[in-house]
Amino acid sequence: xxxxxxxxxxxxxxxxxxxxxxxxxxxxxxxxxxxxxxxxxxxxxxxxxxxxxxxxxxxxxxxxxxxxxxxxxxxxxxxxxxxxxxxxxxxxxxxxxxxxxxxxxxxxxxxxxxxxxxx
Amino acid sequence: xxxxxxxxxxxxxxxxxxxxxxxxxxxxxxxxxxxxxxxxxxxxxxxxxxxxxxxxxxxxxxxxxxxxxxxxxxxxxxxxxxxxxxxxxxxxxxxxxxxxxxxxxxxxxx
Numbered sequence: 001x002x003x004x005x006x007x008x009x010x011x012x013x014x015x016x017x018x019x020x021x022x023x024x025x026x027x028x029x030x031x032x033x034x035x036x037x038x039x040x041x042x043x044x045x046x047x048x049x050x051x052x053x054x055x056x057x058x059x060x061x062x063x064x065x066x067x068x069x070x071x072x073x074x075x076x077x078x079x080x081x082x083x084x085x086x087x088x089x090x091x092x093x094x095x096x097x098x099x100x101x102x103x104x105x106x107x108x109x110x111x112x113x114x115x116x117x118x119x
Numbered sequence: 120x121x122x123x124x125x126x127x128x129x130x131x132x133x134x135x136x137x138x139x140x141x142x143x144x145x146x147x148x149x150x151x152x153x154x155x156x157x158x159x160x161x162x163x164x165x166x167x168x169x170x171x172x173x174x175x176x177x178x179x180x181x182x183x184x185x186x187x188x189x190x191x192x193x194x195x196x197x198x199x200x201x202x203x204x205x206x207x208x209x210x211x212x213x214x215x216x217x218x219x220x221x222x223x224x225x226x227x228x229x
Contacts, residue, residue: 002162031215043163043207043219056215088160094215108217110155110162 003027004093004111012117018079021114025072025093031055032074033094033108034066038087049074081118088113122146125208125220134229138195142208142220145189149218151211152184154193157222158204166206167193198227 003026013019025032034046045058049068060066063081068074078085090113096106125142132138140154151170155163167182169175169191175182181194191210195202208220 002164004162033215033217035217037160042221043209043217045216045218048215058216090162092217106211106215107153107165107168109165112162113160115160 002109006111010115021076023074023091029093031094033092035090086118123220127221129224131226138198140193148212149210153209155207156204200227202227
């Protein structure tokens with residue numbers, strides 16, 4: 001158990017709908033990352049938040065947005081869902097914001113994921 | 120061209136074999152190198168972490184990084200059926216995002 005929690009475990013919805021995925025980081029971690037894992041794309045970085053502020057953005061679609069709340073949990077919002085959005089969505093957390101800013105880099109610990117199926 | 124290349128396998132070995140998993144990369148800015156293990160699309164679990172070139176050993180696992188060749192390896196000694204999983208290499212610059220390889224699916228047969 002990494003200490004990172006994600007809800008829900010599974011989500012089945014229809015095209016055009018909107019869903020919210022939730023992540024709670026490990027105790028003491030200030031950074032939260034979202035990754036998408038699809039069968040044909042592998043694990044892809046979406047976005048990072050550090051202590052409530054957006055720090056880095058990857059190939060995140062405009063239909064997707066995220067935020068980190070004062071209690072450090074994060075939510076990933078996916079709207080106008082398409083069939084191609086079906087994937088595993090993982091949240092990870094780390095202590096530091098940057099790899100070079102902490103001894104040992106900023107080791108990222110992953111949650112169990114949310115499996116999203118868009119029908 | 121992908122920044123990180125990893126042979127997806129599948130790789131099948133008998134119990135007790137030495138397993139060698141490899142990744143190559145093109146971005147010379149990568150400084151931190153990791154190996155994650157993922158069982159059946161569960162959350163990736165960090166196995167090994169290495170900074171810059173060199174070797175690191177942890178039990179049956181040894182990670183090697185050769186920055187001059189842009190090549191990293193993970194060796195598993197005395198492989199066990201419980202090692203059957205997908206192994207993902209991941210890399211990081213001084214920033215934050217992890218760039219992953221495609222993953223190698225490993226099966227260790229009893």
